[in-house]
Amino acid sequence: MSDLQNTVPLDLYLTAMTTRMKQYGNVVTPESRAIWQQMADTLNTKIANHGNKSNRSWKCLTPPTGTGKTTGLAVHCSLLPEAQEGVGVLIVCRQIKQVDELALTINELSGRKLAWPHHSQHRLTDEARFHAQVLVTTHAAYRLALEEATLSISTPQLDALKWWNEGERKLTVIDEALDVITHHQVKVDDVYRAHGELPQEVRDQFPEEEAVLLKVGQLMTALSRSEQENSNQGKQSPTRMMDELFETAPEMIDGINFRGLKNSLRAYNSLHKWKFPKEDLQRICDTLDGVASMINRWTYFHKAGNRSTLNSAGNIIPADLGDGPVVLDATAGANRVWDLFGQDAEIIPPSAKARSYANVTLHVSRNYPDVGKYPMQARAGVRTANLMKNLRENLDHKSKVFVCAQKQVKQHLIGIDTPFKAFDTAHFGATDGLNEWSDFDTCVIFGLPHKPDTWSLNNLFSFGHEKTDDYLNSDKCKEWKKALKRSSLETDCIQIMNRVRCRRLVDEQGNCDPTDIFILIPSGNEGDELLLGLQNAMPDVVVVDWDVCLDDETTKRPKIIGYDTRLLAFVENIGEGCEVSASEFREVSGISPSSWKRLVIDLKDMTSDLSSRLKMKGIRFLDNGETGKANRKHFIRDIAFQQSV
Numbered sequence: 077m078s079d080l081q082n083t084v085p086l087d088l089y090l091t092a093m094t095t096r097m098k099q100y101g102n103v104v105t106p107e108s109r110a111i112w113q114q115m116a117d118t119l120n121t122k123i124a125n126h127g128n129k130s131n132r133s134w135k136c137l138t139p140p141t142g143t144g145k146t147t148g149l150a151v152h153c154s155l156l157p158e159a160q161e162g163v164g165v166l167i168v169c170r171q172i173k174q175v176d177e178l179a180l181t182i183n184e185l186s187g188r189k190l191a192w193p194h195h196s197q198h199r200l201t202d203e204a205r206f207h208a209q210v211l212v213t214t215h216a217a218y219r220l221a222l223e224e225a226t227l228s229i230s231t232p233q234l235d236a237l238k239w240w241n242e243g244e245r246k247l248t249v250i251d252e253a254l255d256v257i258t259h260h261q262v263k264v265d266d267v268y269r270a271h272g273e274l275p276q277e278v279r280d281q282f283p284e285e286e287a288v289l290l291k292v293g294q295l296m297t298a299l300s301r302s303e304q305e306n307s308n309q310g311k312q313s314p315t316r317m318m319d320e321l322f323e324t325a326p327e328m329i330d331g332i333n334f335r336g337l338k339n340s341l342r343a344y345n346s347l348h349k350w351k352f353p354k355e356d357l358q359r360i361c362d363t364l365d366g367v368a369s370m371i372n373r374w375t376y377f378h379k380a381g382n383r384s385t386l387n388s389a390g391n392i393i394p395a396d397l398g399d400g401p402v403v404l405d406a407t408a409g410a411n412r413v414w415d416l417f418g419q420d421a422e423i424i425p426p427s428a429k430a431r432s433y434a435n436v437t438l439h440v441s442r443n444y445p446d447v448g449k450y451p452m453q454a455r456a457g458v459r460t461a462n463l464m465k466n467l468r469e470n471l472d473h474k475s476k477v478f479v480c481a482q483k484q485v486k487q488h489l490i491g492i493d494t495p496f497k498a499f500d501t502a503h504f505g506a507t508d509g510l511n512e513w514s515d516f517d518t519c520v521i522f523g524l525p526h527k528p529d530t531w532s533l534n535n536l537f538s539f540g541h542e543k544t545d546d547y548l549n550s551d552k553c554k555e556w557k558k559a560l561k562r563s564s565l566e567t568d569c570i571q572i573m574n575r576v577r578c579r580r581l582v583d584e585q586g587n588c589d590p591t592d593i594f595i596l597i598p599s600g601n602e603g604d605e606l607l608l609g610l611q612n613a614m615p616d617v618v619v620v621d622w623d624v625c626l627d628d629e630t631t632k633r634p635k636i637i638g639y640d641t642r643l644l645a646f647v648e649n650i651g652e653g654c655e656v657s658a659s660e661f662r663e664v665s666g667i668s669p670s671s672w673k674r675l676v677i678d679l680k681d682m683t684s685d686l687s688s689r690l691k692m693k694g695i696r697f698l699d700n701g702e703t704g705k706a707n708r709k710h711f712i713r714d715i716a717f718q719q720s721v
Contacts, residue, residue: 082163083120084155086113092151096185097144105584107430111139114427115148119247122402123163126246134400134421136408140431141574142581142588145404149249150178153210154185164245166237167212168401170252170508172197178251179212206241213237215254223258225394227333234394248401252508253408257538260366260388261530267293270363273356274337278344282337289334292367296386299377314379315529316545318386332371334364353655353710374543378530389534406574407567410609412559416539432586433614436578439594439622442603447596452523453484459626460488461633463522466624468495471518471592478513480504480572481522483649487664491642492634504568506649507575516576520594525568532557562602566609569595573614594622639667639675640686647695650713658697658709676709 093112094104102108118135125131139145149167156163169175175193182191192208194200195217205211221233238245271289279286299318338361345357369388378385400420408414414421446452452459467477476498479489483503490501500513504525513519536556537543547553578591595610597603611617646661662672678684679697690697690711699709 082157083123084116084152086116086120088155089116089152092155092185093144093148096147096151100147101580102142102144103581103583105430105581105586107428107586108143108581110428111143111426111430112148114424115139115145116152118402118424119149119152119249122399123246126244126399131399132397133419134403134417136403136405136414136421136423138406138408138423138425139404140426141406141570142579143426143430145406146174146178146251147181149251149404150181150185153182153191156190156209162209162242163247164240164242165210166245166248167191167210168215168218168248168250168254169212170215171510172214174251174510175212175214179210182210182212202236205236206239208240209242211237211240211245215250215252218250218254219256219258219392222256222392222394222397223390225397226390226392231394238398244398246399248399250401250403253403253405253411253413256391256393257534258365258369258390258392259531259534260362260369260390261385262296262363262366262370262387263383263385264293264296266359266363267296267367270360273360274341275344275348278337278340281340285332285334285337288332289364289367292371315533315548316377317543317548318375318377333368338364353712355655374537376533376537376543376548378533380528385530387530387534389538391538407570407613410563410570410613411567412563413535416535429615430586431581431588431614432616433578433588434616434618435587435589436591436593436614436617438610438614438617438619439592440607440619441594441596441622441624442599443624444596444626445598445600447523447598448526449482449523452482455627456485456488457633458629458631460485460522461631462624462626462628463520464489464492464494464634465631467518467520467594471496473497475518475592476513476516477518477520478502478516478576479520479522480507480575482525484664485523487646490645491638491665494634501645503649504572508571510575511579513575514577514579517590518592518594519573519576519578521569521572521596523596524565524598527561527564529557529561531564532560535560562605562609566606566613569606569610570613573610594624639665639671640678643675643686644689644693647690647693647711647713650695650711655710655712658699658711661711 090109090112094109097104097108115137118137122131122135137145139148153165153167156165167178169178172195175195176198179191179193183189191210191212192200192204194205194208194211194213196214200208200211217233218237221231221237225231225234238248267289271286271293274286274289341357341360366386366388369390370386373388373390375386375388378387405411408423409425414423463479471477473495475496477494477496477500479486479499479501481489481501481503486501486503492499498516500516502510504523533548536553541547541553541556573593576591576593578588578593580588582589597606607619611619642665643661646665647656650656661667667675675686676699678686679690680699681687687697694713696712696714697709698712
């Protein structure tokens with residue numbers, strides 16, 4: 077029997093939502109109110125049924141983009157009863173910025189310190205976390221806690237998120253879909269490199285782990301060579317299970333996890349910061365995690381082109397998670413990964429049609445079959461030049477243009493001179509949930525964000541599908557792989573499209589402001605299915621042909637505004653504690669040696685305008701004038717450096 081005593085009254089919620097959405101400039105319609113009611117009912121029911129067996133399944137709400145998904149969550153939390161006898165909530169957002177913004181909004185709406193952000197840049201004390209009625213954290217933090225819970229009997233990280241001073245939190249909400257699979261991919265070279273880079277001091281502390289790592293490298297060398305030769309000769313499928321991988325290994329391999337070795341390596345690095353840049357340390361730890369996964373779970377060999385890898389994965393949802401979370405995911409209806417959950421997840425479709433994309437024009441080019449990662453990277457310079465020529469010729473110069481592409485392709489668009497009122501770029505995987513481009517009228521999806529076959533297989537195996545060569549070669553497996561990849565492509569494209577102004581309702585029919593979206597879709601069945609999926613997700617959208625020539629070698633490259641401007645854009649996506657080599661910037665920018673020397677002078681001068689602007693972004697330029705890997709020129713994001721401004 078449900079207990080609604082400590083939930084949010086529906087009439088109060090709808091009134092507060094109406095007020096807030098109007099403040100944001102949105103038109104409120106009966107359809108949008110119906111969707112808000114559906115959200116409130118779902119959240120309230122989860123709270124009221126806390127601890128019941130019926131509450132174990134994941135509930136996935138799919139409100140259309142622009143109908144107030146995140147705002148609805150903030151309003152609901154702001155109206156919860158006071159802490160005493162109140163309801164504790166855990167909210168999980170994709171990025172740190174979103175965590176901070178959501179906590180701030182909840183507190184503003186409630187008029188009290190109700191929500192507390194908790195992440196790598198703002199770690200709460202145990203006491204503060206324990207007294208936070210609404211705790212807001214990141215996908216990364218929640219994933220780590222879940223993974224720990226699947227690998228260990230003790231679950232301190234998950235407990236720290238789930239419990240507060242009134243008991244177990246009665247509601248967990250995940251904003252945007254959470255990847256519940258840990259993906260591990262290892263090449264033989266990765267193992268030997270990780271082994272070779274272990275400091276002697278760390279080796280001496282973990283002789284068994286060091287010996288296991290070397291043994292694994294030897295086993296992988298022998299088996300991956302054999303598999304690659306057979307694959308090259310057409311003797312077998314380019315993908316097969318590797319049940320026998322560690323059959324000849326010593327017993328000490330069983331159950332190894334490298335956790336102690338990794339902790340020691342991190343401690344060593346904190347004392348000898350010159351030894352490993354953080355990106356190199358992360359690469360070593362990822363390799364160790366991959367090896368541990370393959371030893372303790374399952375492994376399959378995969379060959380794509382000339383690239384041979386060993387792969388494994390794991391489902392991070394613990395068996396005793398308790399109440400399932402509520403997931404807010406506008407594209408869940410098209411995402412076939414949810415089908416893998418079976419009865420453990422329920423997709424709740426929108427209760428009303430609240431959106432029309434009649435004012436959106438989808439410009440589609442179907443003349444290029446090679447728009448995946450590697451073909452686009454190989455011709456990035458030529459194709460970006462032709463793209464910009466086409467946009468300049470066909471768009472009003474008052475346009476605000478957003479282009480999303482592969483990371484290496486995006487670099488060719490950084491710092492270019494355009495006639496547009498605004499121009500910005502991002503790479504695939506870095507846009508979900510962001511609103512930076514919500515007033516942009518044009519979106520270009522330049523290339524397609526394909527997932528590799530290994531991504532599909534990792535999901536299938538981690539959700540319990542048969543791990544045999546017969547299954548790998550079966551029609552059922554092939555159909556699943558195709559469906560997962562297609563749905564992933566569709567949902568990623570929909571997410572990108574709805575970063576621009578078509579996300580916001582402007583009238584009672586659910587329309588948005590006029591928006592142009594450009595996309596490259598291959599011909600054939602794959603392209604037909606993708607286009608149909610996009611049309612289904614964007615009702616009433618107008619589809620027209622996009623006549624664009626991408627491979628004209630004679631097109632001049634766009635003029636670069638200035639290398640300092642291009643550098644500032646280049647460092648935008650460096651994560652906290654991560655480093656990027658200066659040589660990478662030199663490569664993508666095409667900067668001449670003489671221009672680079674002049675830029676370095678400004679970078680070393682802490683009083684220069686460029687250095688000041690980098691510092692405001694939390695970016696340090698490191699160069700001690702010596703040679704060697706550890707002393708190369710590079711950029712690093714350092715929040716403490718930024719806070720010293």
